[in-house]
Amino acid sequence: MKSNMVKKVYNWLDERYDLTPLIEFARHKKVPVHEHTIWYYMGGVTLFLFLIQIFTGILLSMYYQPGPDSSYESLRFLLTKVRFGWLIRSIHSWSANLMIFFAFVHMFSTFFTRAYKKPRELTWVTGFILLSLSMAFGFSGYLLPWNELAFFATKVGTEIVGAVPVVGPIIMKVLRGGSDVTGATIYRFYAIHITLLPALFMLVLALHLVFVQKHGMSEPEHLANLPESRKKYIPFFPNFLLRDLILWLIVFDILVFLAVYYPWELGLKADPFAPAPAGIRPEWYFMFMFQTLKLLPGHILFIEGEVLGILIFMVGGLLWMLVPFWALKGRPDQRIQPMEFIGVVVLIYIGVMTILGYAL
């Protein structure tokens, strides 16, 4: 009976849209199996967390009222008067962080397995854009509760933007909606966070996913060179998908655990006229940049240290986005491959700076 119904719907659609190529595609889609297969799941996990963000974000927007007087109060209302409001908010906050974490893991795993190589250059580029957008999500969302930490972190963060030569000051003004972080900033960040970024993100994500489908999963070099008969694959459907699902559920469980046992704090309401409290720091994924800027001396040669740091990060980011187009090729017999070396250095740098940021 049930399967009958499904069949009817299928036939109805098939008749009109010819689903055969889709089905064929799904049937033949396969995923290589080797010791690095685990990394194929990271993009999926990031995607799953993004879906959770969309979902919980919509729920939050039903009670959240942006505004210097209302942001904090409406969240307090959500947390104290709306049933499970605390849970939804806590999940949104935790999932945001996990999503960015997994996007980083995903990026480095594709970097080290060199999945960015031809023909997947644009997959990498769109991926990088997705990570940047994710961080923009994080930055804009951080301010929305209008609590002490958020207020001052946003002040500092936008100040850094303002230090960019030439265009910095005007971008800062546009971001802040004035020369200072005020209620106007909340409205802007809110608009960016719930309309601009999701729209952009979904567009780029669609491209990213289409590219991935188009090319199928990349195979690490040593595997790609093997004769067809010695390669191992599993079908995407249902084998890989089931594994995906199981992993998603595990991530979900961890997420809910974190959200319930370590609920995201509301903090104290921001008072723009109060002196900055001690311990103002950005979210962890900005820490390595923040810490670098802090450690740079006031002046390097003729240029301000902070400005130089920002320029270096901008150039570095651009180079990183364009990795597929300049990737160095080592000789196969070389023990240390140049790109691997670069990746490790970048990882260590980010790691050390982040730890320093929390330790100092």
Place this chain on the structure above:
Amino acid sequence: MELNRRKFTNMLIGGGLLGWLASVLYPLFTYLIPPRVEEQSLNSVKAGKVDDFPPNSGKIIKFGRKPVLLIRTETGDFRAFSATCTHLDCIVQYREDTKHIWCACHNGMFDLTGKNIAGPPPRPLMPYGVRVQKNEIIIEKPTNLG
């Protein structure tokens, strides 16, 4: 045997799925049900019916986190002021005998426009707006004060 195992797995999945869905949907739906307390509007608050306030009386109304003194004067009109004394933050009250606003802590006195007229309070009480709509009294934050 084989079939039983399969049935068992399917049951496990089905049961797990149902339970899981319930544990996700329950918070979801209760979240969507509007909470019993009306969402606090930050700019106005309902104080009650006109008839609940006899002339020449006053009552403290909670305006979010701020206490507000709602007064019905002898002549029957309504006025509202921040009830936090400008001296040391005690809560002021309406005195039916003197027809003034009075702070018991140090005998501070305010007239019916909120002006400090005696005792230590250094500043007037901030006035709130009062609107009567269909027999219902609504206290409003003065719009010109942020």
Place this chain on the structure above:
Amino acid sequence: MKIGYTSIFAGLFLGMGVLLAQPQDDEKTSYLQQLVEVDQCVACHIEEEALPEGLHENDIHLREGLSCAGCHGGDPTSDDMDIAMDPARGYIGIPDKQEVPSFCGKCHSDIRFMRRFRPQVETDQEVQYYTSRHGRLLKAGDTKVAVCTDCHTSHAVFPASDPRSSVYPTNVPETCKRCHSDSDYMAEYKIPTDQYEKFAESVHGVALLKKKDVGSPACNDCHGNHGALPPGVTSIGQVCGNCHINNLQYFQKTKMAEEFKKMDLHDCIECHGYHAVPPTNDEMVGVGEQSTCIDCHDEGDEGYKAAVEIRAMLRNLTTAIDSANTLKKQIQIIGMDDLDIEYLLKDAHQQLIHARTVIHTFDPKQVEEKTKTGLDRAKEAIQLALEEIEEYHRRRKGFLFATLFTTLLIIGLFIKLRQIESEQKEDAHRREP
């Protein structure tokens, strides 16, 4: 010869002429420039650069139309100095210092004249002045004392309600200080000269001078102004009680107030000081180092016991409020409901403030009435806070329920995957043995 009303009116009339001729808000030419046209005193004194020191264009006399001749006499219509400044034409020039009060009093003591400017104007300043220490010394021939112009200035006179005035509340201390803080000048009077310094640091001084709170008393609010005298021993409580109404009422009903009178002690200031009145704190009561009670009371007497008791009550209440406040903050941070806690704490705080006033009854029972209610409120607040925190932890329980099903589902899917994969293997074997 004294100048009569005629010349004052002449002055007024001239001023009016200017006002009518030139719209007052035409600020392009200065007011003095406008006066040049009609007033020869002004014309000549500008030319000779001999305008009086400190002359302010908006001086109230000048603006009300009372030009030079209005006070100094003479004939402002003549450009001949000898005629204009002819004593026969009422010219009196600069009055002697001893003459100043009557010089100003000519108008200011005359209600019939003054009334036209402000119906409820006071005209007793001159009379009051001669009752003051300043006035009495002046009469006795001491010209070092302050006369009208020393406080009000001569040519930059404003109503006391105008912030530009030398006698606007926030400016009064500076004005008095000019003489009273000058130890050389004051030496012969053998009175202290540190009043300003002390006052500036006091609760009143900080409120008035730093916060610009004109509700806070300046020198004249306690000493009077025209009738300035040190407040007498008997009136000092009344002086403070002007603002600190409750404190005075409580105090006056105590046994201590009577004893003070007998012992010639000065009410409030015995504990609070006078010019240097420091902000009060709870340590002032009790038997600790900062206690003022033990200045008189000794261990074993009733007052000593009361002091100990009252101090303990206050301490209990403040500690309870402090811990409730800490909890409240914690609750705000974790995002639980603190609204009712806040209202309870407001109430507790109010009881504390009230108790601190009731201290002036020196009756532990009356203080306890307040502190006990306060303590109850604070305890309720703490209770509520603890409940909120408990609730915060309790809501974790639901997680176990959710995770149970998630785990079941994971296990189910996992087994399913294994089954599918083993079937696939068998299939593959069957196809290509």
